[in-house]
Amino acid sequence: MIPSKEEWQQAWIARNGEALQQRFSSATVAICGLGGLGSNIAIALARAGIGTLRLLDFDRVDLTNLHRQQYKANQVGQYKTEALQEILGEIAPYTRVEIHATKVTEANLVSLLQEADIVCEAFDVAEAKAMLVNGVLEQLPRCYVVAASGMAGMDTPNTIQTRQKMKRLYVCGDGVSDVGNTTSLMAPRVMLCAAHQAHTVLRILAGMYEV
Amino acid sequence: MVEVNSQALDIAGVTLSRYLSDAGYDATRIAVECNGEIVPKANYEATILADGDCLEIVSFVGGG
Secondary structure, X not given: OOOOHHHHHHHHHHHHOHHHHHHHHOOEEEEEOOOHHHHHHHHHHHHHOOOEEEEEOOOEXXXXXXXXXXXXXXXXXOEHHHHHHHHHHHHOOOOEEEEEOOOOOOOOHHHHHOOOOEEEEOOOOHHHHHHHHHHHHHHOOOXXXXXXXXXXXXXXXXXXXXXXXXXXXXXXXXXXXXXXXXXOOOHHHHHHHHHHHHHHHHHHHXXXXXX | OEEEOOEEEOOOOXXXXXXXHXXXXXXXXXXXXXXXXXXXXXXXXXOEOOOOOEEEEEEOOOOO
């Protein structure tokens, strides 16, 4: 038996307080890239009570994603946007989820991301990360970006950090561990970075801008 | 002097694109803020660094 929307709201308010929950439930957060970072960020933010999640990824779930991304074996072949929408529907059925199975480019990012309060950069390719960060900071003057750089490999988890690099840009990760230089991305270290990003989103919404 | 990622460098008068290339940055993997404002990529060539400017250069590595 799934609780009613009203019961859910009350449970969130009991946890977070009315003022904070109001900020979370009225927020729109866009997540660009739904891999190891984005799938984990989305689940954390849905649980926390973010009102609207906008999910963007052009790719489909592949077997090689399952070692670190939140998809299930029976979702291989589905668009990640649809697969994650399904998962979120089970976890937090009253979260509004908007999906775009499309590649984010310099040309379309304004139309795809407008009205988002915060954009999470969760791509895997460095050039795509830089394109998105530049594009949002240049073209969406009220929007914050929470990006990730450096979470590959087997290095210690303790180097994953959040830094405020610019007025509207936070970067999570160790800053150096390139996926090209290491064997793989490990689920826990990627999840740590995703957790930094998700928590930074909550802090920005709470008006806590200092890291 | 120009402050780059908290380090004072003697590069006043140099264009931003020249400095980035001399310092070994890959312009496709970075974002640059000058005095608190993002510098659009299209302006790297025309931006001449001035005494007292404060640059923040953020580089991205792959993985996600």
